[in-house]
Amino acid sequence: MTELTEFQRKIAEILPETALRFEEPLAKHTSFRIGGCAEVMAFPRKREELADILKKSALLDCKPVILGAGTNVLAPDEGVRGMVVCLKDCLDGMEQLDDTHIRVMAGVTMARAAVFAANLGLSGMEFAHGIPGTVGGGVYMNAGAYGGEIRQICQSVEVMDFDGTLRRLSNPEMQFSYRHSILEDRPGIVVSADFALEPGESQAIRAKMKELIGKRTASQPLDMPSAGSAFKRPAGGYAAALIEQAGMKGYRCGGAAISEKHAGFAVNLGNATAADVKNLLRQVSDRVFDRTGIRLEPEVRIW
């Protein structure tokens, strides 16, 4: 076994109860299957443990990077020095608050939250069922699909600042816009979210979710590693259509390519690096810009 770095040794000393992994490959935790190692990866089970991690890592001048299910992240080939805090399946739990409201912890996947709501006969989360991330990641970037968006159902969000302080932000305070929330401008960690839903028929809700999964399977390259839509939707158009019209379907850069099945997706053909994906996105964006004057912006968060 390789020797621990000084940072790893100190973190292990000050967080003896926390589940930690050292030199953990980010490729194992991202849907692109790309990324070097995190010097330290921490897995907090409760809010109190998350607060403890934040406070103690601050003593070592470390501000952790937050990871949900890693389905919208391009992690760097050289990895991350310092700490990544992984919340998927860690900050876990769901509860019904009243007839139409549920509270979901950030580490729960959207799929589980949608099924929980469906089982309670609550409608509104059907659109989110096929989005492969966590509720925390979905709230952070106002995930959406098939006409639905987190901002339509999110009543409030419990946010932890990087000093461990908790606050609750209302829907307007979250300043949701297309694939954006205030947490991108004023950093904070989603701990849980309250969703306001409507009474519905469980069977009809499940049928809707099944229909939407069918649409995804038919149109998206779900059998290949990707991070979903590579680019945000430009005003007045669709990224996929612009990329296809630019003749870039199937275009390759190293091990990364524009999907043959859906031109909006960049996929890892098996051995892509983050550099390959960045190169691909740059070239596609430039070619589309040269043809149309429209600049495509990455939707995937490039760390």
Ligand SMILES: Cc1cc2nc3c(=O)[nH]c(=O)nc-3n(C[C@H](O)[C@H](O)[C@H](O)COP(=O)(O)OP(=O)(O)OC[C@H]3O[C@@H](n4cnc5c(N)ncnc54)[C@H](O)[C@@H]3O)c2cc1C
């Ligand atoms: C096949 C496929 C299909 C997809 N389809 C869709 C779709 O239809 N619609 C859509 O919107 N997206 C889609 N995505 C993208 C992705 O699933 C969503 O953006 C999702 O919301 C990301 O959640 P995550 O937990 O994976 O976040 P991550 O990828 O882990 O993180 C994304 C960003 O959010 C931050 N973050 C994560 N958790 C938290 C938290 N608790 N608090 C604060 N910040 C946090 C991270 O630091 C990072 O910057 C798709 C992805 C794939 C692979």
